[in-house]
Structure formats: C-alpha cells, structure tokens
Amino acid sequence: MRYGTIVAAAFALMAGAGQAIAGDAEAGRAKAATCVACHGPTGISVNPLWPNLAGQQEAYLAKQITAFKDGTRSDPSMTAMVTALSEQDIADIAAVFAAQTCK
Secondary structure (H helix, E strand, C coil): CCCHHHHHHHHHHHHHHHHCCCCCHHHHHHCCCCHHHHCCCCCCCCCCCCCCCCCCCHHHHHHHHHHHHHHHCCCCHHHHCCCCCCCCHHHHHHHHHHCCCCC
C-alpha cells in the first residue's frame, strides 16, 4: 500500500511539473507596452537586431523570457526588462505576441 502511494505521488508531481501557466493576451497588452519599443506594436521589429515575436509559439516565448530572467540567456537590455516580471506576467506577454500574425 505504501509503495503504491509513493508511486502515485511521484506521478502527480511529474504531471504537474510540466504544466505552464495559461497566458491571457488581454491582460498582457498593458504588460507588453514596453516590449513594443523594440519588438514593434504588431510584434514585427523594424530593427534587424531585434527579433520578430509575432506568431511565435506561446510556450517558446515564455521559455525565452524566463531564460533572460533567470540568467540562462544573457542580454543586458532584456535582463533589465524582465527582472520584475512574475510567471503570470511572462505568460500574459507571451500570449500577446503568440496571438499576433507573423508577416
């Protein structure tokens, strides 16, 4: 019985570990206001040094923003922009750009 409980608990933890926070594009619009200075209001950057974000997958965007926040990726400009973001903020901003159309 005890072994079964441990196995069930381990599976529950593994199942929950991969779940991402759901992003809300509407809530993210205001949060993404500073992002548009470089990435454009439609997610298409006018500067070739800054990537286009429109149409990227939401999970990919959230992963990259998180990587800048935790230092896995390094860029002084991006690190400064994302330091204060919560996980929900990141998910919401990712949802905004994922919902835009890539041109």
